[in-house]
Amino acid sequence: MSHSPQHAHTHTNIKNTTDSHSTKTERDKKIQWLASDHKVNQSSDDGTTSHSNSPNWVLSLALNPNIKGLSSVVFSPDSTKLAIASASGSIQVYSFLLAQNNETVPVPQLAHLTNLTGHSAGVNEIVWSNDSRQIASASDDHSVRVWRIGIKTGRSRKLVGHSHCVYTTAFHPLGTMLVSGSFDETIKLWDASSRRLIRTLPGHSEVVSALDFSRDGSVIVSASFDGLTRLWDTATGQCLKTLVVAEETNAPVSFVAFTPNSNYLLTCALDSVVRLWDYKTKEGTVVKSYTGHTNTKYAIPARVMALGEDGRAYVVMGSEEGKVWIWDLQSRECVQIIESHQDTVIGLAIYPGSRHGLFVTAGLERDPVIRVFRLDEGPSGMKLNSHCKTE
Numbered sequence: 001m002s003h004s005p006q007h008a009h010t011h012t013n014i015k016n017t018t019d020s021h022s023t024k025t026e027r028d029k030k031i032q033w034l035a036s037d038h039k040v041n042q043s044s045d046d047g048t049t050s051h052s053n054s055p056n057w058v059l060s061l062a063l064n065p066n067i068k069g070l071s072s073v074v075f076s077p078d079s080t081k082l083a084i085a086s087a088s089g090s091i092q093v094y095s096f097l098l099a100q101n102n103e104t105v106p107v108p109q110l111a112h113l114t115n116l117t118g119h120s121a122g123v124n125e126i127v128w129s130n131d132s133r134q135i136a137s138a139s140d141d142h143s144v145r146v147w148r149i150g151i152k153t154g155r156s157r158k159l160v161g162h163s164h165c166v167y168t169t170a171f172h173p174l175g176t177m178l179v180s181g182s183f184d185e186t187i188k189l190w191d192a193s194s195r196r197l198i199r200t201l202p203g204h205s206e207v208v209s210a211l212d213f214s215r216d217g218s219v220i221v222s223a224s225f226d227g228l229t230r231l232w233d234t235a236t237g238q239c240l241k242t243l244v245v246a247e248e249t250n251a252p253v254s255f256v257a258f259t260p261n262s263n264y265l266l267t268c269a270l271d272s273v274v275r276l277w278d279y280k281t282k283e284g285t286v287v288k289s290y291t292g293h294t295n296t297k298y299a300i301p302a303r304v305m306a307l308g309e310d311g312r313a314y315v316v317m318g319s320e321e322g323k324v325w326i327w328d329l330q331s332r333e334c335v336q337i338i339e340s341h342q343d344t345v346i347g348l349a350i351y352p353g354s355r356h357g358l359f360v361t362a363g364l365e366r367d368p369v370i371r372v373f374r375l376d377e378g379p380s381g382m383k384l385n386s387h388c389k390t391e
Helices: 024-028
Strands: 057-063 070-075 081-086 091-100 106-116 123-128 134-139 143-148 156-160 166-171 177-182 187-191 196-201 208-213 219-224 228-233 239-244 253-258 265-269 273-278 285-290 302-307 312-317 323-328 334-339 345-350 359-363 370-375 387-389
Touching: 057 106, 057 334, 070 359, 081 123, 091 134, 106 370, 134 177, 143 166, 143 177, 166 208, 177 208, 177 219, 187 219, 219 253, 228 253, 253 302, 265 302, 273 312, 302 345, 312 345, 323 345
Parallel strands: 070 123, 070 345, 123 166, 208 253, 334 387
Antiparallel strands: 057 370, 070 081, 081 091, 091 106, 123 134, 134 143, 134 166, 143 156, 166 177, 177 187, 187 196, 208 219, 219 228, 228 239, 253 265, 265 273, 273 285, 302 312, 312 323, 323 334, 345 359, 359 370
């Protein structure tokens, strides 16, 4: 494997596989934390579908940060800042404001705040602390850094202990604990304030590709290129459950995250399938699958976006063909495909809160641009188009 940040998201010797069709039980199952399914009543010429009451996303803003090898983009939880990481090892932080124009459509405004420098190699992932005052960065220089934002911006604490490139990291939602995953196949728990290593979990046989905490912080979930997703007790380090994503292909798992209420897990594997798991069943059950996109090489995140108070929710993900795919979470139907970049869409972040339906994407080497997409809230906003060409 290559370990430069833009290629650290690759995995060689991957079989070209596709997920089998979902069972009727899977198709019919409701996700109880959201409203019931919207009926699909429109089809497009290319086989994708759109809903008569589905929102339509449009390009709102493009930003060229003038850095190559974008690797990660993320909003602060308080929604006031956007951070961007890159293969250069630097991190850029911008203020982010939604202003209202004369038509009351929120217009995103970005202003550069600072550059965070200190890593001697590329940064693979960045995450914000829950209070929006710190950023943690996972780097190919084998370290994690924790950066202050606000008072004494730019100062960092270096966490050293991994023997190989650090691929992923996550903050505990309620405290100073931090978790990191590496090409050394281990997961490490840290006290971020004291830089003390709390525990090492030797839980995988390949690179640890993604980590997340449950909403209350009691459970850690890890994904790995070994094809496994594992759940861990945060307090004891005990492995609670192992989920096998695709037994027949052993597809590498490139991303995992809890849904906002932590009742489900969302995983991405390098077989071009996004899966929604009920992990609380005895062995874990895939209740929904989302397909159509291409994802066989890069670790591309997927996110759940909830809109309004009526329970509408969507799964949003980039792809290696430069498109953003948006599926209805309940029906699994693709409601929109956005041709967003001229290269792989390597980064994606959802704007905090459900009101605006805004998200940001980052493109790889041939198109290292940040693009902001918003809901079209004008008179013709509820379009039936399943493709939205932005350029």
